[in-house]
Amino acid sequence: MSDDAVDPDAEGGATGSADAAGKVYLVGSGPGDPDLLTVKARRLLEEADVVLHDKLPGPEILDLIPEAKREDVGKRAGGEWTPQEYTNARLVELAEAGETVVRLKGGDPTVFGRGGEEMVHLAEHGIPFEVVPGITSAIAGPEVAGIPVTHRDHVSSVSFVTGHEDPTKEESAVDWAALAATGGTIVVLMGVGKLPDYTAALRAAGMAPDTPVALVERATWPDQRVATGTLETIVDVRDSEGIEPPAITVIGDVAGQRERVVEFLEGA
Numbered sequence: 001m002s003d004d005a006v007d008p009d010a011e012g013g014a015t016g017s018a019d020a021a022g023k024v025y026l027v028g029s030g031p032g033d034p035d036l037l038t039v040k041a042r043r044l045l046e047e048a049d050v051v052l053h054d055k056l057p058g059p060e061i062l063d064l065i066p067e068a069k070r071e072d073v074g075k076r077a078g079g080e081w082t083p084q085e086y087t088n089a090r091l092v093e094l095a096e097a098g099e100t101v102v103r104l105k106g107g108d109p110t111v112f113g114r115g116g117e118e119m120v121h122l123a124e125h126g127i128p129f130e131v132v133p134g135i136t137s138a139i140a141g142p143e144v145a146g147i148p149v150t151h152r153d154h155v156s157s158v159s160f161v162t163g164h165e166d167p168t169k170e171e172s173a174v175d176w177a178a179l180a181a182t183g184g185t186i187v188v189l190m191g192v193g194k195l196p197d198y199t200a201a202l203r204a205a206g207m208a209p210d211t212p213v214a215l216v217e218r219a220t221w222p223d224q225r226v227a228t229g230t231l232e233t234i235v236d237v238r239d240s241e242g243i244e245p246p247a248i249t250v251i252g253d254v255a256g257q258r259e260r261v262v263e264f265l266e267g268a
Helices: 039-047 084-096 115-124 137-144 176-182 195-204 234-241 253-264
Strands: 023-028 050-053 070-072 100-105 129-132 158-162 185-189 212-217 225-230 247-251
Touching (some): 023 039, 023 084, 023 115, 084 100, 084 115, 137 185, 137 212, 137 247, 158 176, 195 234, 195 247, 212 234
Parallel strands (some): 023 129, 158 185
């Protein structure tokens, strides 16, 4: 299409011509180790005019981005919080100004990362965008700690659950009783604070109290920590070890595999 094929004054929405707009990349940064950035993600960080990032990409990845083009739109439970509405509006504002924008997220953009919401918002405002997948911490976190989320001798299914739902919901969308009955691995993201609630719910639903559980804090970061216990003891372990967000909870027989390999697992 030629440059003059679109009339910038023609009616067609508040955003005007898509040719005049910049572009937004919804980029997953992986679990935090900069070596686990995809080649495309690293290139886009270098090329972007502005990078809107959350709190989870990790300090080493954020240090790759010149401070002048970084904007922190992160969220932390009980701490600083940027409304999603602001982030959505800012993405549109920057793109309409002709900027190339990276929206950088921890893990993968659409695994509990609000990438789906941002895609819809950008589309509704006529902003071109692209999704750049990242290594999800739901898988990478357990495995760098020596825990495979599936194992043919133990389990052949895995469920990914958020431990931090939208507080405006009238009730939880997570059916812990159904998860307990599934028999597979349960990986909970952003679930450190609610750990007592969902471990109790799983026990009440019939999951064995001695089911292995692992907590992986800051997976792949230089200060990664791992704590293990059982469904009955893990809350006390969390408290005694001082495990804090961001951390991943792994529930199921595979969590017990760590002890068999940890002696030879580098970086664990």
